Amino acid sequence: MKQRKLTPRFIIILIILLVTGYYLYPTFRFNKLNRDEEKIAHQISERMGVPYSYVIENIYKDESILRDKLDTLKNISDEDKKAALELLNQAQGDLREKVLRARKRAIKRGLDLQGGMHLVLEVDLVQLMRNLARQRDARLEGILAKIDAELIRDPQADFDEVVVRHFNEENLKLSQYFGEAGESNATVLAYMSKQADDAINRSLEILRNRIDQFGVSEPSIQKQGSRRILLELPGIEDPSRARDLIGRTALLEFKLVTEPEKAQQFLTDLDKLFAARTTEVDTTEKGDEFQVFDEESAAASDTGDTGAAQPAEENEDILDLSAELVDTGAAAVEDTSAELFKSEAAPFTSLLRGFRGDIAVPSENVSKVRAMLADPEVEKILPDGTQVLWSAKPEIAGDGNEYYLLYLVKRDPELTGSALSDARVDISSGGNRPGSAGQPIISLTLNRTGARKFARVTGANIKKRLAIVLDDKIYMAPVIRSKIPNGRAIIEGSASVEEANDIAIVLRAGALPTSVIIEEERTVGPSLGRDSIRKGTTSAIAGMILVVIFMVVYYGASGLIANVALLMNILLIFGGLAFFGAMGIGATLSLPGIAGIILTIGMAVDANVLIFERIREELDTGKTVWHAISAGYDRAFTTILDANVTTLIAALVLLQFGSGPIKGFAVTLAIGIVSSLFTAIIVTRLIFDYITSRRTLTRLSI
Incomplete structure (x- = not known):
């Protein structure tokens, strides 16, 4: 009878492991394909004699770019052309589809692990008001300066309320400077709010266009509150380049150069102007x-x-x-x-x-x-x-x-x-x-x-x-x-190529409707990201080894069962990250997330420690091994559930209201709590039941 009860649980665990493997496979696949992609890009660069960065920039942007370029190259051999064409066919054929599919479903790493920039931008609505004003004078500039100062002090302040209050303090109607003359404050505010929303939305779109063309893989561009934009740009190696790209206004003009005679006369007039002021020169x-x-x-x-x-x-x-x-x-x-x-x-x-x-x-x-050209007389x-x-x-x-x-x-x-x-x-x-x-x-x-x-x-x-x-x-x-x-x-x-590409990006994307201010910036270099992964992985492995040794030394063979559950728990955490990432929920592995995994390792065996101590107590009362195991799990279940549910509630609160590193920690902690409950209670119990169903035990190594 016991054997029949084991079968459904074995099937459930097997299905969970298969699903976990299904969602983890794209991550391993993507890492391999990414290495293959880089290798082929290097080979194309060498065969065509063009920079590697140019190949990476254009290999997936438009299939015709590199092929057209290959046709125009005169200084490479026919053998190199043929080899380059074969490599392009390989890279832009099945490999392209495989990389894109695997990337979409692979575990997404946070900025602190792969390097990149975290930016919080604020759209300068005060500058937008200057742009919308029909006329500007010292009084308007004074009011705008006060509005700007208050918004800096209180970023969460309601923009419309601040504007109306400061204009009322000056006994001015908004229509004196904005909208149509004689309009009510409500009408002008509606017009300005529409312009502000439009400016923010246009800024979002333009920034998205610029970042997409910048070549950032899976950037995050979100509206935050009423005036702010959150940017997360993974893989950025040159923060100053990205910062310049985001803020540039890009006014492109074609202007005729004046005739040489006119320029020559202007130089002569300049000499006369400045010579007249110099008493030493006759x-x-x-x-x-x-x-x-x-x-x-x-x-x-x-x-x-x-x-x-x-x-x-x-x-x-x-x-x-x-x-x-x-x-x-x-x-x-x-x-x-x-x-x-x-x-x-x-x-x-x-x-x-x-x-x-x-x-x-x-x-x-x-x-x-x-300085001389800035002279008003010029x-x-x-x-x-x-x-x-x-x-x-x-x-x-x-x-x-x-x-x-x-x-x-x-x-x-x-x-x-x-x-x-x-x-x-x-x-x-x-x-x-x-x-x-x-x-x-x-x-x-x-x-x-x-x-x-x-x-x-x-x-x-x-x-x-x-x-x-x-x-x-x-x-x-x-x-x-x-x-x-x-x-x-x-x-x-x-x-x-980078300089040319930056200019081309700005020309394509156009100008921002108003300036954006960088309120917050965090940058992690790729080398630091790799170092974080190495140290985080080392910490997790070291912690797991110590826990494994402790469980075996203190609980004997039962400790080995707990260690099997621990390994499965870690596998399920990564599977959960891959699953939620594939579902578009936004689960990302970050450095705080690794800390959450390490914490979960301790919490996972903590549940088994409670169970094993209960089993010891039951054995001390003279119960058989099977009955002691059953009673130990039953008596420890409520305590384990209460402890994990309260921790899960805290993790969900952090997940809902936290951001950045806090959210990364909450994601892995929440997944880890659920998976540790499953492995500590279901998996270890199944292993004990399987062992006791095969033969009758008179003593238990615990």
Whole structure:
């Protein structure tokens, strides 16, 4: 009869173990496939001669990117091309599907184990109010400053209540600055609330787009409260890069560079302005006036003799923003050198150099030049409708020094980022610039409206320069050689694939509707994450070994039964994490979670200690082994259940109201409590019943 009662319990435990194995298998599978994926990516990188990071970035983004690139490569052998194609077929075929399926169902690790960033961002609603205001004055700025100060002191304060109270204190209606004149506070508040919600939702979407394109695996982006956004970015190795990517506004503009004569006259006027303030310098006795653009340069510009660069061989209609860069004057020095201006006496131009026909500022003079250009009088002598912009990054001359370029451009853009439909990173095959082969480039594609405007602008300004301006920094200023009808362009000059990819991401995702403030930031490096895993695993194994030894020494053969249940308990905990993760509930293994597992190890054998002590008491009364075991389990059950239920309640409270590390601890603790109850009471009892059903025991090792 006892044997028949064992069968259902054996079946139940077997089913539970099979289900556990089913949910744990993808984790082991994913780790193996991930290693295979990295190995293939390295092989593709070596065969194609492109950076490994470029392969990882594009291997799953679009199957055609690497294949198209392979077709354009001229400097690799047919054998390498064939091998690379086979590897691509392997990586983008079954392996891709297997990796994605396994990743989705594998145990998810927290930031503290795999490395990454935890960010809490707050959408700056006060700045949004400034943007929405019809007019700004000192009184409004004072009110907004008070609102901002109160929100900083009390982040949980209701935004609408704070705004209304401060405006009432000043006896002002909101409609004086916001909405339509004469509207009630309620109407204006409804309008502002709608704009605030829209700003937060747009910020969420834009941040999600940027992070997704950043290549983060399984990021967490959630709205927290009314003004905050929670970001968890696993696997981030460069926090400053991610921080910059999140906060950038990305205003893309295409602006025409003014004529050389106008720029030359502006430099002359600047010298006159600052020379008039310098009593030591007699401006009437200056030497030759410095010129960036001489008569030959102007003639070249007029006749269109701007160099011999040819259109890119991939597509003659593509505007190659680097290939089109040409010397605009005979006064320009060689590409790898910088030339000292001739006039040492001129207060402004003596700080400048000539570089490829452009105005260059040595890095040591940048602060002086910026201060001079910030002079209010400079604005008065600027040619109408123009502005001065700096290059985004320095140029390295033949002498090894860094030089920043200055441009005089038209203030109003010809096109903006709204005309852009796509921007992606590619690797240059060289084209008409063999030296650029293998370098990262950004391929721009304009939408239909933008393409029409671009065609009109390029057609009307042939032989003029068009500056590519991102956030008031000029990245390129190529010469327009011909009308570009199809709205495609290339930006070269990025120092790395990562830099090019960051620019492309921001261009694609667009601008944030208002600024975001980083309220909280925690960063864990990958090496620290691996170290955490190693130390956590070592602690768990050491604790388990000590518990196993103690149970065997103190309880003999019965201790071995408890140890079997302990091992099964750990297996069930990981199976539970995999199950809830696959169900989308969000169970994640973190460092506090490992602490929860270690705690559960002690709690699991604690239940068996209570049971074994009860069995000893029953044996001391003279009962048989079978009856002592039965009575021991019955008498200990209530105590064990009460202790574990109270702990489970605490774990559920932490799970509901905790966040971050606290939640990770609560998840594993809750799963561990349930599994330890099952293994300590059901599994060990089944083993005892099985042993006693096989033969009659006169004594028990306990």
